Amino acid sequence: MSEKKPKELYKERFQRVLTTISIKEPDRVPIAPLSTFYASNQQGMSKKEAMYDPDKFAQATIKTFSPLNWDMVPPIAVMFNGTLYDILGVKYFKWPGAEEETQSLKDNMPYQYVEGEYMKANEYEKFFKDPTGFLLRKLLPRHYKNLVGFSEFPNLISLASGYMSQLGLPSYFALPQSKKMLQTIEQASQSFFSWIQTQLNYSRDMKKMGYPIQFLNITQAPYDVVSEFFRGMKGTMLDMYRKPEELKALLELLVESSIASVANLAKMFKENNIIFIPLHRGAESFMSFEQFEEFYWPTLTKIMEGLIKNNLIPMPFFEGKYTDRFPYLTEFAKKHKGRLVYWFDQSDIIKGKEDFGDYACIKGNVPGSLLVTGTPQQVEDYVKQSIEGCMEGGGYIVDGGVSGIPDESKPENVKAMTDATFKYGIYRK
């Protein structure tokens, strides 16, 4: 393998993954794990440093993963940028080193989502009446402390008021809080641009070594968006009882915009069309079968269908347990054979192979507990068993369960997972 040029390796690795996604046998089962703070932990960086020094984090990632010969390496975009978050005054996350005391965690704690009711139960009507206006004037300032200036943003219909229309925007932008907001946006764009530059450099450096990035684009299930960024978990669940029709209408409304924004970004990242969809609140422990069928699955499948129509490959990550929901997953996979990846955490992937293995590529699910506290032998045994249960006919990719490689994984276990793939995953020499 070492004689091959990086360019060939890149093509070969990418093709190996694409072949297995299309439910055909490549030469070997691919391995393509995700990770968040594992690389920075390994290189002795604090989590704060990882979030505030993207270039150093990129280097740490390259140093940690490039020796492993994986078929795809993790994107570094899952490491959110502390500087950008400070500039915007993000309220829905807490992270290490945040300037704002209310958002700040200790230097070695990972960023974590903060539960919040960002839209009240009685605001559905206002939202539906003018979604853009509501997002701009209500939701943005509630999500981002430093964008509070948007709360006074003039109604754009004022542009149609003859002589007076010329005054609406200038008078708004003369307000002190509007100026602050413009400043925030200017700084945020600069910070974003430098962050994107780091991403591009990372992709280029990895490509030079023959490594494709696992995915460059991400979206969410509408239910999770509403639960995390609109109504909060509790609010959304109460709406399932008190305002089911409004809730469903909001979920539906998010479908087209989600597809459009992903498809738009995908034009920028033509090289890789895998779309990561981390699922949070549709798992067995979060809702019943009936609730899943009524509130979670319909709009998620619409998004996945929309992506497939745009020649993109949806890769939902089923965090938690979804084994009970396999009939839904099977039904969807049958309609889209070879066009998607189901990535699992604690679900039974061997059963998954039986149920929908002929249609959907399975990814996962070496348990986090094993990678953090187990022995290399235990990891090898687990990977062997997964490969033997899932490799037949193609359609299996090795990765960890919860979000790939947990931050505290033992390096010898990560190596054992990798070695086991090369040892047991061979279809043909």
Add this chain to the structure above:
Amino acid sequence: MSNFIDEIVELNENKVIEMLKFKLDNNEDPLAIMEEIKEAMKGIGERFEKKEYFLPDLIMSGEILRQLFEMLSPKLKETGASEKKKGKVLLGTVAGDIHDIGKDVVKFMLDANGFDVLDLGVDVSADKFVDSMKDYKPQVLALSGFLTLAFDSMKEIIQKIKDAGLRKSIKIMIGGGTVDERIVEYVGADAYGESAVDAVNLVKEWV
């Protein structure tokens, strides 16, 4: 008139509030009403155990019960009665982790089953757990964690409990997101619970 207990278990919010108003207007014994509500809580817990109810249903029932208690508590205070709990559980999400969904469900289910629960919140340090154990004297300690970093936090907490000479006096259960059976030995706990139902069963077994 349909049964008050059944209507609560069925989570018919408007109906139960109306029924409670009627009961209070007719000067029904608040203690008897409280007994009915407790019976209903048991019923909700049972549905959760049977996997007929899930998180949204628990949240909704919590919302209904909150309103019922608000209406009832002034009358209950007049009676001066207090109820006897079955046992004490100390609960919290461990240091480094601020997730609370799983922890809150466990608290709800333990409450519903008549246990006294002290919830220390999230990102709770080993020292805080040890201090609270001394003050509160629980029979069971329930450690929750969603992130993989929780494994080491749990380990440290249990080590500090041992160092303080308190380990023998307490049963320790762990649960949450990435925690599983493998972690019990690693951290030195007594048991792992996959769900809030497991948590209740463990406490029942131990207390």
